[in-house]
Amino acid sequence: MNWISNYVRPTINSLFSRREVPDNLWSKCKECGTMLFHRELTENLNVCTSCDHHMAMTPRERFANLFDGGIFSEISVPTPIADPLTFKDQKKYPDRMKTAQKTTGEAEAMLVAKGDMGRTPVVAAAQDFSFMGGSMGMYVGNAIIAAAQEAVKTKRPLILFSAAGGARMQEGILSLMQMPRTTVAVQMLKEAGLPYIVVLTHPTTGGVTASYAMLGDVHIAEPNALICFAGPRVIAQTIGEKLPEGFQRAEYLLDHGMLDRVTHRKNMREELITVTRMLLGLSPAIKGDLPAPVEKAKKPKPDPEK
């Protein structure tokens, strides 16, 4: 803690690192180790161009690729009481929250929006694994309830992208109570006769899987996504034996009847449009690139898909 370590060393380091490739231009695939050029990876929807590994996607990236012309409007989520238990482990919960908000630039672990998807009006919610492991607390519960209420109000289907390590322990029992709370939200949709489609992405575990993620009309997962209640490590410990290859991965769940489909990310949007339109009794979607929805395209925007 002196002048040298605080000022001189960082300055020298920054002078040198400038000559190197900035971190954000290249990322390494965790699965196969290939170095991937940032733009190429984004164009490929964060799927490794060499091994097809589906990397994490933020809710904003998802929505940009889901909605026509990348246009959507956010639905506001009621802010719950902050730190209801005044929880402290090695760090205080509010401090963990601040760090997560700073690194992600998001308020919480779920984003809700509405817009058109293949000219089909939908509400979508996406969980953000980069925000405290996507964990489900009061806010995520409120987000799903807000999404369901908006869907019922505007008679739109709800498409939910799940990604979470489970419940947010820092909210104790209140995080557990999001299981019944989000179930009530799903029931609102069901009773209104609106489709509820769950896209399970890597990873979807714990209380999230054991509530809204497993109550969809249709369950579609991304390839190789880990989907489970108890994690593989816990199970291996309990039963004291090695688990089979691919255990609790999307394909394994498909084989065991827990999913309807496992779909590559590049086909996901088309498939969601097809399924949603059939469930709603609408005519087939027009294939190919679509312009942004007319009523919202006040300023003409270039089609990002071209």
Place this chain on the structure above:
Amino acid sequence: MNNYLEFEKPLAEIEGKAEELRAMARANEEMDIEKEAAALDKKAEALLKELYENLTPWRKCQIARHPDRPHCKDYIETLFTEYTPLAGDRNFADDHAVMGGLARIGGTPVVIIGHEKGHNTKTRIERNFGMARPEGYRKAIRLMELADKFGLPIISLVDTAGAYPGKGAEERGQSEAIARSTEKCLQVKVPFISVIIGEGGSGGAVAFATADRVVMLEHSTYAVISPEGCASILWKDAEKMREAAEALRLTAQDLEKLGVADRVLPEPLGGAQRDRAGTMASVGKEIETLLKELKQKKPDQLRKERRQKYLDIGAKGLAA
């Protein structure tokens, strides 16, 4: 009393001594030990009071798991008449970790569902230590449907460390089974009372405890994760369970403040294990009172209020 908890060791010593004295006196009639034994009794009682007046959350967890506490089976045998177990999920198997069937309480026919942990090695293994597999939750769903169809109130007795984390359980859809069971709890239009008699372990408990009224015994717990599990994740040290138990706010008293428990039933001094009959009787009385209250409500109203209750939970934090 056979089983003492770790923090009860000083108590075990005193009570042991008193017991020893009395045994000696029984063998040798000339000995007059009554005065001495009575003094020890008094000392033991004072200590018991002291121990149980200021229980830490971790000690409460230990009491909630006490092997001598009355379990689901004891409650069913004591409080209910004409208990008729109904088995199986009509799909794969009958899960022995979950008891369920028809029974009467105070003359009223009800559907009863509960986790049973077992009371000795043999029954514990048979009951899988009260940790249900998907079949257990699917059996519960079936029984809740039956109750709904015939307008019978549902009573659930919750006492589980959690859903069983096994290979087969995962393969057969543990998450889906729990999700559907919770969904069914929120769907039925009959009175639904849940009593947490010991441990309310995470999703495995929610699946049965999403009810119109959730009653918790004084020393029962209800948490999103076990203190040991929480400690090993957040503290990276499973030995920090005391801190985790504190932070999680899992005691019945805190849960009442948070609006998760509707009522906390007092236990006898020294916990339910010291007066099993008394504890069970007070649970029975509470169930009957609540049944009377809930029967006044119309089916649609019951469901609507149940759903609203869960939507509202947590809005005020600990100030609720």
